[in-house]
Amino acid sequence: xxxxLGILLRPVDGGVTAPRGFTAGAVAAGLKKAxxxxxxxxxxxxxxxxxxxxxxxxxxxxxxxxxxEHIAAGRCRxxxxxxxxxxxxxxxxxxxxxxxxxxxxxxxxxxxxxEVVVSSTGVIGVPLPVALVTAGIExxxxxxxxxxxxxxxxxxxxxxxxAKEIAVALELGGHAYTVGGMAKGSGMIQPNMATxxxxxxxxxxxTPEACDxxxxxxxxxxxxxxxxxxxxxxxxxxLLMASGAAGGEPIPASGPAFEAIAAAVHHVCGELxxxxxxxGEGASKLIEVVVRGAESEADATRAAFAIANxxxxxxxxxxxxxxxxxxxxxxxxxxxxxxxxxxxxxxxxVTTCVNGTALVFDEEAARSALAQLDILVLVDLHLGDSTSTxxxxxxxxxxxxxxxxxxx
Amino acid sequence: xxxxLGILLRPVDGGVTAPRGFTAGAVAAGLKKAxxxxxxxxxxxxxxxxxxxxxxxxxxxxxxxxxxEHIAAGRCRxxxxxxxxxxxxxxxxxxxxxxxxxxxxxxxxxxxxxEVVVSSTGVIGVPLPVALVTAGIExxxxxxxxxxxxxxxxxxxxxxxxAKEIAVALELGGHAYTVGGMAKGSGMIQPNMATxxxxxxxxxxxTPEACDxxxxxxxxxxxxxxxxxxxxxxxxxxLLMASGAAGGEPIPASGPAFEAIAAAVHHVCGELxxxxxxxGEGASKLIEVVVRGAESEADATRAAFAIANxxxxxxxxxxxxxxxxxxxxxxxxxxxxxxxxxxxxxxxxVTTCVNGTALVFDEEAARSALAQLDILVLVDLHLGDSTSTxxxxxxxxxxxxxxxxxxx
Numbered sequence: 077x078x079x080x081l082g083i084l085l086r087p088v089d090g091g092v093t094a095p096r097g098f099t100a101g102a103v104a105a106g107l108k109k110a111x112x113x114x115x116x117x118x119x120x121x122x123x124x125x126x127x128x129x130x131x132x133x134x135x136x137x138x139x140x141x142x143x144x145e146h147i148a149a150g151r152c153r154x155x156x157x158x159x160x161x162x163x164x165x166x167x168x169x170x171x172x173x174x175x176x177x178x179x180x181x182x183x184x185x186x187x188x189x190x191e192v193v194v195s196s197t198g199v200i201g202v203p204l205p206v207a208l209v210t211a212g213i214e215x216x217x218x219x220x221x222x223x224x225x226x227x228x229x230x231x232x233x234x235x236x237x238x239a240k241e242i243a244v245a246l247e248l249g250g251h252a253y254t255v256g257g258m259a260k261g262s263g264m265i266q267p268n269m270a271t272x273x274x275x276x277x278x279x280x281x282x283t284p285e286a287c288d289x290x291x292x293x294x295x296x297x298x299x300x301x302x303x304x305x306x307x308x309x310x311x312x313x314x315l316l317m318a319s320g321a322a323g324g325e326p327i328p329a330s331g332p333a334f335e336a337i338a339a340a341v342h343h344v345c346g347e348l349x350x351x352x353x354x355x356g357e358g359a360s361k362l363i364e365v366v367v368r369g370a371e372s373e374a375d376a377t378r379a380a381f382a383i384a385n386x387x388x389x390x391x392x393x394x395x396x397x398x399x400x401x402x403x404x405x406x407x408x409x410x411x412x413x414x415x416x417x418x419x420x421x422x423x424x425x426v427t428t429c430v431n432g433t434a435l436v437f438d439e440e441a442a443r444s445a446l447a448q449l450d451i452l453v454l455v456d457l458h459l460g461d462s463t464s465t466x467x468x469x470x471x472x473x474x475x476x477x478x479x480x481x482x483x484x
Numbered sequence: 485x486x487x488x489l490g491i492l493l494r495p496v497d498g499g500v501t502a503p504r505g506f507t508a509g510a511v512a513a514g515l516k517k518a519x520x521x522x523x524x525x526x527x528x529x530x531x532x533x534x535x536x537x538x539x540x541x542x543x544x545x546x547x548x549x550x551x552x553e554h555i556a557a558g559r560c561r562x563x564x565x566x567x568x569x570x571x572x573x574x575x576x577x578x579x580x581x582x583x584x585x586x587x588x589x590x591x592x593x594x595x596x597x598x599e600v601v602v603s604s605t606g607v608i609g610v611p612l613p614v615a616l617v618t619a620g621i622e623x624x625x626x627x628x629x630x631x632x633x634x635x636x637x638x639x640x641x642x643x644x645x646x647a648k649e650i651a652v653a654l655e656l657g658g659h660a661y662t663v664g665g666m667a668k669g670s671g672m673i674q675p676n677m678a679t680x681x682x683x684x685x686x687x688x689x690x691t692p693e694a695c696d697x698x699x700x701x702x703x704x705x706x707x708x709x710x711x712x713x714x715x716x717x718x719x720x721x722x723l724l725m726a727s728g729a730a731g732g733e734p735i736p737a738s739g740p741a742f743e744a745i746a747a748a749v750h751h752v753c754g755e756l757x758x759x760x761x762x763x764g765e766g767a768s769k770l771i772e773v774v775v776r777g778a779e780s781e782a783d784a785t786r787a788a789f790a791i792a793n794x795x796x797x798x799x800x801x802x803x804x805x806x807x808x809x810x811x812x813x814x815x816x817x818x819x820x821x822x823x824x825x826x827x828x829x830x831x832x833x834v835t836t837c838v839n840g841t842a843l844v845f846d847e848e849a850a851r852s853a854l855a856q857l858d859i860l861v862l863v864d865l866h867l868g869d870s871t872s873t874x875x876x877x878x879x880x881x882x883x884x885x886x887x888x889x890x891x892x
Binding site: 133166200310386400402475 | 879
């Protein structure tokens with residue numbers, strides 16, 4: 077496939093361990109039921125350049141607090157992840173438990189605890205069973221392998237129905253570089269600076285500054301443009317590690333090599349973000365909301381999120397109903413500058429509203445378009461030339477069932 | 485019952501026609517199915533002091549545009565309402581149709597069209613069947629009666645499952661005053677400056693300025709503090725008319741008489757707002773969210789709405805699960821100033837979190853408390869002395885069914 081820069085990105089297998097210089101391992105430590113894997117380690121051979129972005133939720137989980145400290149130096153040897161418990165709202169004990177996860181990983185790998193990022197996902201407000209987790213970390217360290225990416229992607233799942241991983245390769249200045257990634261999502265998804273656990277690796281020799289710039293640019297238009305249910309998790313984290321194992325000169329935070337790797341990371345993050353939405357809790361459809369003709373990108377994003385987060389819009393898509401009046405309502409309440417007399421709405425390929433006024437349209441054609449799994453809703457504000465795209469999913473009975481039934 | 489000022493408010497029958505000087509009439513004009521009433525008129529004997537607040541949605545419906553013009557003079561003779569069609573996103577024809585509703589009402593009552601407020605509720609983006617509506621207005625004008633309040637409250641319903649009306653009487657300076665009201669709600673409910681159609685009447689001799697001040701103060705802490713689904717309608721409107729028929733000196737916009745009437749109007753608006761939430765689409769529970777200890781009332785309201793609009797919180801309440809971690813999450817993402825280490829959460833009477841840390845609590849007691857129809861969630865930020873209360877409902881299978889099944 078072509079990246080926005082015209083660089084050929086070739087899909088490859090292996091997820092986060094597709095790039096050279098990374099290993100991963102996962103074990104069932106007893107946090108999830110039925111013996112499913114729930115603790116994973118992703119490791120480089122040494123502490124490599126790395127960057128991370130974290131939730132903007134002020135009630136940040138203990139692993140977020142600890143990982144923010146550890147990543148500040150711009151290097152990371154490994155990340156240890158557990159699923160089944162978020163270690164959030166757990167007070168001083170939670171912080172100690174997060175530090176214990178880093179220490180256990182450091183002991184197993186022979187590095188400093190400050191070189192370890194830790195990450196947790198699961199229920200909020202329950203003490204972390206730290207002995208189970210550290211025992212799991214020790215076992216996962218023994219299981220580390222260069223083809224362990226897929227097992228790690230499975231271990232970090234919670235209510236996800238499938239593991240989310242991707243990798244792409246590209247040629248650049250005589251070097252073959254690879255970018256891989258894995259993510260978990262499902263519910264409590266409107267990331268704001270990161271999503272609920274995404275880990276991206278590359279064997280390109282990015283500097284720490286280049287890691288940071290690449291990651292922030294990619295996240296801003298991928299993980300920060302998705303919503304399952306408008307809720308922002310306490311544990312969101314997106315980490316990029318660059319092993320440099322593919323060789324070549326260090327890649328600084330600008331220039332053609334930087335742009336090429338940035339395009340590949342953007343692609344990997346975009347694909348993972350869309351997989352998170354497609355597998356949103358109870359989701360039956362992936363919805364792409366494009367708002368164009370806005371006065372600013374911020375206005376376009378505001379209007380697109382107002383649509384993407386409207387329960388009335390999301391239930392209409394679930395019901396296969398081109399109820400575009402709900403799109404008009406959402407745009408009007410969004411806070412974006414809107415001239416109601418210029419509004420144009422194309423709902424699943426069917427133009428339903430021009431100059432803010434209803435058109436007579438073919439309801440059967442609309443129903444048939446809405447029966448697809450992928451739905452595009454396009455709004456043109458006809459006020460300027462800024463555009464934004466946001467991805468979301470529909471709101472279904474299953475969302476209510478999953479979140480009403482159990483302390484998930 | 486006692487108002488906040490200690491003034492005795494005595495419940496009385498009759499809704500909007502309980503105050504002297506008002507009549508109402510309703511007919512089935514053919515907009516709803518099955519011969520249900522769908523056009524109503526509420527009228528005073530002459531153009532009386534009045535005020536209104538309208539949706540802040542920039543995509544405002546035609547009747548909102550017309551009524552904003554007509555109420556600007558501070559007087560109103562009558563309001564004509566239809567259900568079954570919102571007359572929104574209907575362009576120039578929609579505006580002409582809204583003006584035709586005012587003209588038909590004016591002809592029937594012998595007043596100027598500018599003395600008539602018009603209001604519509606129902607599906608967005610479908611041309612108003614204006615001939616049916618104006619014929620309905622003519623018939624409703626013939627049916628006007630001093631005990632027509634309840635029939636009008638029924639006629640303005642859409643997906644509401646019961647009519648919403650209330651009236652209270654109070655004694656003041658030797659005069660017996662009455663305040664009555666009716667509202668319709670159900671879905672697309674997070675009013676911002678008004679809710680989806682509420683009409684309040686009083687026979688107290690308020691001046692136009694006093695009407696405006698009383699209404700804005702009441703709406704700000706009642707209709708502007710509720711949410712069913714975070715969506716703001718294109719047609720929201722709340723109107724107050726003061727006939728003065730109970731006699732006495734004109735009541736200006738300050739002083740003890742003003743405060744007494746303001747308390748009664750606040751009470752009527754608060755009861756109607758809670759009825760709207762209790763009858764929210766698919767709702768099985770009324771949830772009161774109180775945030776206290778905030779640095780400002782704006783911060784408290786922001787945090788309370790973040791909780792009230794969280795789909796994860798609302799499904800947890802539906803499922804009878806004291807999942808207070810979702811409350812912590814919502815507070816943290818709200819934008820309000822929060823110190824996670826001071827957060828206290830009392831979920832349906834059960835203290836679940838103190839100093840931002842989980843408490844061990846009696847899950848059975850929580851389940852039993854959550855089986856009630858009325859749920860109180862209290863959050864103390866322990867940062868200041870400001871408080872805000874927001875009312876919402878749970879998110880249920882029926883919400884998805886109602887809004888997924890049909891162009892409602």
